[in-house]
Amino acid sequence: MTIQNSSSSAFNLKAITRPNIYVLEPYRCARDDYKTGVLLDANENAYGPALVNTESAEFSVISSDTLAGLNRYPDPHQEEVKQLICNLRNLPIKDDQVVEPLKPANIYVGVGSDECIDTIIRCFCSPGKDKMLTCPPTYGMYAVSAQINDIEVVKVPQDPANGFDIRTDAVMEALSNDPSIHLLYLCSPGNPTASLVDRESVKKILKHPTWNGIVVVDEAYVDFAPVGSSLAPWVTKYDNLIVLQTLSKAFGMAGIRFGISYTSHSIATILNAVKAPYNVSTITSELAIQGLSVSSLSNVRKNISYILTQRDRLLRELPLIPGIGNFIGGHDSNFLLVQILDKPAGQPSNIVANKLYESLAQNKGVVVRFRGKEYGCLGALRITVGTGEENTILLEKIREALMEIYKA
Numbered sequence: 483m484t485i486q487n488s489s490s491s492a493f494n495l496k497a498i499t500r501p502n503i504y505v506l507e508p509y510r511c512a513r514d515d516y517k518t519g520v521l522l523d524a525n526e527n528a529y530g531p532a533l534v535n536t537e538s539a540e541f542s543v544i545s546s547d548t549l550a551g552l553n554r555y556p557d558p559h560q561e562e563v564k565q566l567i568c569n570l571r572n573l574p575i576k577d578d579q580v581v582e583p584l585k586p587a588n589i590y591v592g593v594g595s596d597e598c599i600d601t602i603i604r605c606f607c608s609p610g611k612d613k614m615l616t617c618p619p620t621y622g623m624y625a626v627s628a629q630i631n632d633i634e635v636v637k638v639p640q641d642p643a644n645g646f647d648i649r650t651d652a653v654m655e656a657l658s659n660d661p662s663i664h665l666l667y668l669c670s671p672g673n674p675t676a677s678l679v680d681r682e683s684v685k686k687i688l689k690h691p692t693w694n695g696i697v698v699v700d701e702a703y704v705d706f707a708p709v710g711s712s713l714a715p716w717v718t719k720y721d722n723l724i725v726l727q728t729l730s731k732a733f734g735m736a737g738i739r740f741g742i743s744y745t746s747h748s749i750a751t752i753l754n755a756v757k758a759p760y761n762v763s764t765i766t767s768e769l770a771i772q773g774l775s776v777s778s779l780s781n782v783r784k785n786i787s788y789i790l791t792q793r794d795r796l797l798r799e800l801p802l803i804p805g806i807g808n809f810i811g812g813h814d815s816n817f818l819l820v821q822i823l824d825k826p827a828g829q830p831s832n833i834v835a836n837k838l839y840e841s842l843a844q845n846k847g848v849v850v851r852f853r854g855k856e857y858g859c860l861g862a863l864r865i866t867v868g869t870g871e872e873n874t875i876l877l878e879k880i881r882e883a884l885m886e887i888y889k890a
């Protein structure tokens with residue numbers, strides 16, 4: 483950032499800006515790069531919002547009462563939507579132990595899970611003093627929010643040779659050795675790895691004998707993983723756990739900005755005390771309530787099953803294209819991470835992957851994300867699973883673009 487002082491006053495922006503903010507590299511969203519085309523870059527839900535009747539002529543989900551009441555501030559506590567979230571997640575889980583059901587007091591809701599990520603850091607890490615731990619490759623906003631809050635990030639990379647498992651012992655050791663680490667951010671299924679974190683590893687860390695800190699498990703994509711994969715029900719059992727979810731992915735409602743944090747009553751009380759009083763708008767909460775209704779949930783399940791069918795198709799058909807290498811990571815999400823080779827049957831290459839990414843976006847109208855610079859992701863593109871029609875275009879355009887790149 484270079485900002486010049488155009489007046490002759492004593493004003494010097496650099497001198498009064500917090501140094502960590504002055505040098506901040508903002509998070510680069512998918513939409514910063516390309517805005518049009520077949521958009522398979524932001525892990526959105528190509529099948530549309532879960533809301534009922536989106537195809538009907540009378541589709542109008544905001545009630546006239548809600549519209550007439552927009553002169554009033556929204557409910558600061560969002561009790562109704564929190565109860566629906568609890569009903570949704572109070573399902574039997576894989577583990578045999580009976581856990582206490584989730585209640586609205588276990589929940590903090592934010593403007594997308596991105597706001598939750600930031601609120602948690604602000605609550606539990608003192609700027610310039612405390613640290614947090616992440617396991618790269620992982621979601622970029624953890625580090626950006628950390629920098630905004632002047633929090634150092636300690637990194638314990640995942641193990642790419644082992645399907646991107648987290649290195650549990652190394653994480654345990656890092657936590658033992660540094661009491662200034664107050665938060666551990668895990669992403670399950672991971673972005674960009676699409677693999678679930680082993681629940682036994684999470685359990686082991688939650689029971690760390692000496693570390694005093696909080697484990698945050700970001701489950702933005704958990705609804706694309708096998709049913710019962712969520713650790714949200716564990717928050718009534720472990721006092722030091724926060725689980726994040728969002729309506730942006732499986733629910734197809736990224737535009738309303740609604741993120742969820744499940745945690746103990748004590749942590750939820752702190753998060754709710756720190757949030758802006760009316761962070762979730764009336765319109766957002768009304769749409770979230772509708773998205774969580776019984777009929778919308780059946781749309782959610784239908785769309786998830788379409789996405790999983792299309793994911794299987796990409797897993798089968800992408801490797802038939804010369805120059806497509808291995809899928810790396812797992813298959814538990816609505817995207818895949820795949821390596822691009824320097825020549826058919828060659829080696830993974832960042833140069834070719836980046837050329838393919840640019841050629842797809844600039845010449846072929848298909849936008850995916852280059853992830854080759856992430857730890858353990860050499861030559862990788864991250865491709866969101868689109869609709870059947872979009873995936874047909876994707877497959878055809880990748881084949882075409884790779885042929886052109888190899889010929890040049």
Ligand SMILES: Cc1ncc(COP(=O)(O)O)c(C=O)c1O
Pocket residue numbers: 524525593594595596597621669672673700702727728729730736739740741
């Ligand atoms: C792992 C992960 N967490 C959180 C988010 C942000 O979600 P939201 O739209 O709820 O802010 C994303 C968005 O892509 C993500 O990939």
